[in-house]
Amino acid sequence: MDVEVTRSQVGGHSRAPPSKSYTHRAVLAAGYSDGATVADPLVSADTRATMRAVEAFGGHVDRETGDRRLDVEGFDGRPGVPADVIDCANSGTTMRLVTACAALADGLTVLTGDDSLRSRPQGPLLDAVEQLGGRGESTRDNGQAPLVVGGGVDGGTVSIPGDVSSQYITALLMAGAVTDTGVTVDLETELKSAPYVDITLEVLTEFGIEATETADGYRVPGGQTYDRTEAYAVPGDFSSMSYLLAAGAVAGGDDGVVVEGARPSAQGDSAIVDVLERMGADVAWDRAAGEITVRESALSGIEVAVDDTPDLLPTIAVLGAVADGDTRIVDCEHVRYKETDRVRAMATELEKLGAEVSEERDTLTVHGNDSRLRGATVAGHDDHRIVMALSVAGLVAEGTTTVEGADHVDVSFPGFFDALYDLGAELEKHER
Numbered sequence: 261m262d263v264e265v266t267r268s269q270v271g272g273h274s275r276a277p278p279s280k281s282y283t284h285r286a287v288l289a290a291g292y293s294d295g296a297t298v299a300d301p302l303v304s305a306d307t308r309a310t311m312r313a314v315e316a317f318g319g320h321v322d323r324e325t326g327d328r329r330l331d332v333e334g335f336d337g338r339p340g341v342p343a344d345v346i347d348c349a350n351s352g353t354t355m356r357l358v359t360a361c362a363a364l365a366d367g368l369t370v371l372t373g374d375d376s377l378r379s380r381p382q383g384p385l386l387d388a389v390e391q392l393g394g395r396g397e398s399t400r401d402n403g404q405a406p407l408v409v410g411g412g413v414d415g416g417t418v419s420i421p422g423d424v425s426s427q428y429i430t431a432l433l434m435a436g437a438v439t440d441t442g443v444t445v446d447l448e449t450e451l452k453s454a455p456y457v458d459i460t461l462e463v464l465t466e467f468g469i470e471a472t473e474t475a476d477g478y479r480v481p482g483g484q485t486y487d488r489t490e491a492y493a494v495p496g497d498f499s500s501m502s503y504l505l506a507a508g509a510v511a512g513g514d515d516g517v518v519v520e521g522a523r524p525s526a527q528g529d530s531a532i533v534d535v536l537e538r539m540g541a542d543v544a545w546d547r548a549a550g551e552i553t554v555r556e557s558a559l560s561g562i563e564v565a566v567d568d569t570p571d572l573l574p575t576i577a578v579l580g581a582v583a584d585g586d587t588r589i590v591d592c593e594h595v596r597y598k599e600t601d602r603v604r605a606m607a608t609e610l611e612k613l614g615a616e617v618s619e620e621r622d623t624l625t626v627h628g629n630d631s632r633l634r635g636a637t638v639a640g641h642d643d644h645r646i647v648m649a650l651s652v653a654g655l656v657a658e659g660t661t662t663v664e665g666a667d668h669v670d671v672s673f674p675g676f677f678d679a680l681y682d683l684g685a686e687l688e689k690h691e692r
């Protein structure tokens with residue numbers, strides 16, 4: 261599907277979808293337990309991949325209750341050996357979290373995914389599994405999926421880089437809790453995307469699991485049991501919210517956009533509020549009500565480090581393309597290891613819309629541009645975040661912007677275009 265977005269104003273209330281990161285963790289934590297309910301989950305292509313994995317390990321996810329609740333029967337600590345390969349589709353989180361889980365099983369698990377996921381780095385996590393005495397192999401011997409994992413690991417100490425993906429640490433902590441001796445993770449380099457490990461620690465606590473930060477990394481004691489009696493409620497997703505908030509800041513008029521479901525949580529991507537404020541946007545977060553209001557404002561370029569918030573890069577790049585002066589997005593090398601190289605993809609596509617952009621390995625600079633963005637046909641790079649960010653740019657670009665491959669929003673925000681349309685955006689979907 262392609263989507264044509266015509267320059268238009270937006271306004272009104274919109275509800276943030278539930279958090280992808282919390283949903284993945286809650287569904288898998290429920291899988292490790294003897295059963296639990298996840299309330300207000302995100303049901304999207306990525307979280308469905310994690311549900312499939314829980315089922316492959318011997319659990320069951322009852323989706324009959326619809327989008328409001330998932331009743332998960334667990335595989336009760338140790339996963340069974342799957343009867344078939346596990347297809348993680350486009351979801352890096354699923355592949356990493358499931359790799360460490362599969363290392364607990366007595367037999368072998370084969371994990372694969374789509375073209376994008378089969379090109380993302382898994383090597384450091386496979387090494388970690390081997391350091392724990394398990395088997396962690398890439399079938400092509402290139403550190404990428406398909407993977408073969410197993411060996412019934414029982415705990416130990418691993419050294420792992422912190423600057424490729426925090427999901428490796430999340431994976432090891434979640435699996436480590438049910439090993440005999442626990443897992444100590446020593447970080448070889450500074451941790452990027454650190455707030456995602458905070459999300460993990462929060463969810464682990466909610467499922468009765470103890471894990472702590474140490475001087476060199478993290479430690480989870482073994483012999484623990486995942487347990488949750490009350491339904492676990494998933495908060496709203498700040499990465500998804502960033503597109504709605506950016507839409508309000510660039511095209512929201514005087515009334516602006518109000519995003520509901522913005523309850524404070526461990527999500528680092530709530531930094532989007534601060535970024536908007538620093539760029540000069542009229543933005544206010546009522547934390548008690550869980551509502552963020554943003555009105556259209558003249559924006560100025562700033563420097564933003566995205567070491568903790570990689571998923572905000574496409575949104576900030578679009579804000580930078582509309583702002584006066586340069587926006588420098590620094591500390592962004594790890595954003596190249598996502599569904600696509602998002603630094604390169606945003607540079608390429610914003611240039612098609614008339615923005616001036618320069619790219620270094622660790623920095624993306626969007627130069628202030630007096631002339632307006634102009635509508636063009638842009639590629640979505642089979643990446644939900646690129647599609648959503650470019651669609652927001654389409655709200656301000658002169659004329660019409662066609663975003664190709666727009667169906668990829670299903671990965672994290674299936675209702676994205678409906679939400680934008682309901683806010684008043686002029687857009688048309690075209691099946692290819």
Ligand SMILES: O=C(O)C1=C[C@@H](OP(=O)(O)O)[C@@H](O)[C@H](O)C1
Pocket residue numbers: 280281282284353424425426427430452453456570571594
């Ligand atoms: O753990 C998570 O839920 C995530 C961690 C981040 O990845 P990295 O840790 O690989 O940067 C983030 O980009 C991804 O969207 C979700």
Ligand SMILES: C=C(OP(=O)(O)O)C(=O)O
Pocket residue numbers: 306350351352353354571598599645672
């Ligand atoms: C990178 C992302 O997710 P994952 O790593 O789970 O594919 C994302 O949602 O932007």
